[in-house]
Amino acid sequence: MKKVLIAFWSGTGNTEAMANSLAKGVGDAGGEAVLKPAASVTPALVKDAEALAFGCPAMGDEVLEESEMEPFIASLGSAELGNKPLGLFGSYDWGDGQWMRAWAERMKGQGAVVDGEGIITQLEPTEEALMKCYELGKRLAG
Numbered sequence: 287m288k289k290v291l292i293a294f295w296s297g298t299g300n301t302e303a304m305a306n307s308l309a310k311g312v313g314d315a316g317g318e319a320v321l322k323p324a325a326s327v328t329p330a331l332v333k334d335a336e337a338l339a340f341g342c343p344a345m346g347d348e349v350l351e352e353s354e355m356e357p358f359i360a361s362l363g364s365a366e367l368g369n370k371p372l373g374l375f376g377s378y379d380w381g382d383g384q385w386m387r388a389w390a391e392r393m394k395g396q397g398a399v400v401d402g403e404g405i406i407t408q409l410e411p412t413e414e415a416l417m418k419c420y421e422l423g424k425r426l427a428g
């Protein structure tokens with residue numbers, strides 16, 4: 287059974303709803319979803335997983351949440367991220383997705399194999415965004 291780590295930060299639940307949909311996709315494809323707030327995820331857990339999904343809304347001025355998500359992401363390098371797919375997802379409001387474009391580029395620079403462009407949705411996730419998360423979960427578990 288493929289172990290898929292889903293690590294996320296969510297202040298008001300929008301990104302968490304995406305994470306839950308992703309976890310359902312993993313389970314429906316026969317994988318094991320390990321769904322955790324990023325603050326409780328160690329680099330060893332990331333290294334141990336066979337596929338990854340990280341979620342965070344646009345915060346600050348088009349950046350990751352700074353007290354929990356940013357230190358988690360900064361702690362990772364190619365030893366943890368290499369040789370496995372990584373999907374990114376998150377909610378935003380007034381921007382145009384700049385935080386996600388920058389995040390995807392950054393993860394590639396840290397040695398990750400990023401799946402697509404990242405799934406973004408404005409505020410509460412649309413059905414379409416939830417379905418994309420579900421499909422990503424299935425793909426990561428497959």
Ligand SMILES: Cc1cc2nc3c(=O)[nH]c(=O)nc-3n(C[C@H](O)[C@H](O)[C@H](O)COP(=O)(O)O)c2cc1C
Nearest residue numbers: 296297298299300301343345346348378379380381
């Ligand atoms: C402190 C703060 C900063 C934010 N900065 C941005 C931003 O730079 N760009 C943007 O599009 N949305 C921004 N937002 C909006 C959030 O990304 C949006 O409300 C999102 O749905 C929150 O997701 P969550 O429910 O998973 O916490 C910000 C929200 C807060 C509270």
